[in-house]
Amino acid sequence: MSHLDHTPSTPGKFKMDKSAYPYHGGRLRWHSSLAKLTFWSFVFIGVIFIFFYRSPRFHSDPSRRSLRTSSWGGPAWEKKVRTSARIRSRNGFSVLVTGAAGFVGTHVSSALKRRGDGVLGLDNFNDYYDPTLKRARQALLERAGVFIVEGDINDAALLKKLFEVVPFTHVMHLAAQAGVRYAMQNPGSYVHSNIAGFVSLLEVCKEATPQPAIVWASSSSVYGLNTKVPFSEKDRTDQPASLYAATKKAGEEIAHTYNHIYGLSLTGLRFFTVYGPWGRPDMAYFFFTKDILNGKSIPIFEGENHGTVARDFTYIDDIVKGCLGALDTAQKSTGSGGKKKGPAQLRVFNLGNTSPIPVTNLVTILERLLKVKAKRNVMKLPRNGDVQFTHANISLAHRELGYKPTTNLQTGLKKFVRWYLNYYSAAGKKADAR
Numbered sequence: 508m509s510h511l512d513h514t515p516s517t518p519g520k521f522k523m524d525k526s527a528y529p530y531h532g533g534r535l536r537w538h539s540s541l542a543k544l545t546f547w548s549f550v551f552i553g554v555i556f557i558f559f560y561r562s563p564r565f566h567s568d569p570s571r572r573s574l575r576t577s578s579w580g581g582p583a584w585e586k587k588v589r590t591s592a593r594i595r596s597r598n599g600f601s602v603l604v605t606g607a608a609g610f611v612g613t614h615v616s617s618a619l620k621r622r623g624d625g626v627l628g629l630d631n632f633n634d635y636y637d638p639t640l641k642r643a644r645q646a647l648l649e650r651a652g653v654f655i656v657e658g659d660i661n662d663a664a665l666l667k668k669l670f671e672v673v674p675f676t677h678v679m680h681l682a683a684q685a686g687v688r689y690a691m692q693n694p695g696s697y698v699h700s701n702i703a704g705f706v707s708l709l710e711v712c713k714e715a716t717p718q719p720a721i722v723w724a725s726s727s728s729v730y731g732l733n734t735k736v737p738f739s740e741k742d743r744t745d746q747p748a749s750l751y752a753a754t755k756k757a758g759e760e761i762a763h764t765y766n767h768i769y770g771l772s773l774t775g776l777r778f779f780t781v782y783g784p785w786g787r788p789d790m791a792y793f794f795f796t797k798d799i800l801n802g803k804s805i806p807i808f809e810g811e812n813h814g815t816v817a818r819d820f821t822y823i824d825d826i827v828k829g830c831l832g833a834l835d836t837a838q839k840s841t842g843s844g845g846k847k848k849g850p851a852q853l854r855v856f857n858l859g860n861t862s863p864i865p866v867t868n869l870v871t872i873l874e875r876l877l878k879v880k881a882k883r884n885v886m887k888l889p890r891n892g893d894v895q896f897t898h899a900n901i902s903l904a905h906r907e908l909g910y911k912p913t914t915n916l917q918t919g920l921k922k923f924v925r926w927y928l929n930y931y932s933a934a935g936k937k938a939d940a941r
């Protein structure tokens with residue numbers, strides 16, 4: 508064997524041959540044991556640290572998931588804020604849209620802008636799902652003349668500044684931690700956005716002069732374990748099945764308080780499983796599409812004794828009409844500068860489609876549209892917050908807001924699939940958003 512054969516090709520793989528060092532005196536052995544102990548202790552502590560750091564619970568403050576820290580202020584920034592919020596139609600509104608880079612937020616912002624309202628967006632661009640999708644929505648809105656301020660609804664100083672720069676007539680509050688099942692993984696994020704964030708926003712709105720009218724996103728999930736169908740606004744909502752639902756229900760009670768004490772006009776909209784182009788990658792119709800195309804099996808939930816799991820899937824354009832209807836019929840808040848002057852409007856509406864569809868049918872429609880057979884993995888509905896069935900009674904929204912959904916699931920999914928294929932093939936983007 509030549510000398511070169513002893514030289515390891517990879518230095519890190521070099522191992523001392525103990526037999527080459529005949530001296531094993533006690534002192535040396537003791538030192539080497541101590542060194543080994545110290546070394547492995549460091550490795551152990553390091554592994555524990557990495558484990559905790561990567562655990563979602565470690566990031567209990569969800570604002571840490573915001574990819575950039577917000578930077579705002581200055582004359583150029585104020586000018587952008589003012590320009591974006593400038594009303595361009597007679598009797599138009601100036602609307603602050605929170606969660607503007609979100610799914611519903613993007614569609615509502617663009618619809619408001621199109622009809623001449625002034626719109627300013629606010630979003631923290633957190634990474635609950637693929638932030639590049641949020642950036643793409645932002646670019647879309649920018650082209651339409653809507654500026655999105657990057658910041659969190661818990662940042663009271665930023666909110667105050669926005670109201671100093673623009674006397675918003677309305678707030679469309681859509682910023683939230685969404686998703687029913689994720690609440691078990693990161694409960695703090697729901698409390699942070701849906702409760703603390705909502706209160707932070709209401710605190711600033713109640714101090715504003717004039718106070719804006721507020722329309723905000725509640726959820727069909729507040730009906731929880733309610734079995735009486737279709738769900739009507741008068742039904743009980745005191746049995747939430749997930750922390751997500753509980754935080755939305757809390758939002759409805761908080762709305763009551765701010766309406767009662769400060770005269771804020773508040774309208775809560777209970778959205779029923781909203782879907783469509785530019786949707787949320789964490790939702791079933793979205794990741795089913797991705798997984799069907801990738802030949803991956805999809806988990807399809809079923810109830811006890813093979814019971815049907817169904818949703819009142821509601822198309823985004825119908826939801827947008829409901830949101831605009833709610834803004835248009837919202838009465839003014841009655842207080843100013845933190846003081847109530849008289850009773851104010853307090854409303855809550857179901858915005859659904861009134862036609863629940865089994866999840867298995869949703870998959871069949873997707874298979875037809877994608878021309879790919881799904882690998883169905885039917886399993887029992889896990890106990891992680893999902894309810895078996897949702898069905899909206901929308902007569903109140905129809906009467907008060909003129910709300911009348913017109914898109915069935917087949918038509919809506921067709922539009923979604925067209926968008927999905929176009930979006931993810933156009934720029935070679937990957938739908939790796941979950």
Ligand SMILES: O=C(O)[C@H]1O[C@H](OP(=O)(O)OP(=O)(O)OC[C@H]2O[C@@H](n3ccc(=O)[nH]c3=O)[C@H](O)[C@@H]2O)[C@H](O)[C@@H](O)[C@H]1O
Binds near residue numbers: 685687781817818895
């Ligand atoms: O109306 C709402 O207020 C909520 O709507 C939405 O929640 P959901 O109705 O639960 O939608 P989504 O997750 O798409 O599951 C759809 C169906 O697929 C079933 N489902 C789901 C996952 C899975 O792996 N398999 C499966 O069968 C599942 O059992 C369900 O039957 C919003 O995400 C939520 O933020 C909130 O806005």
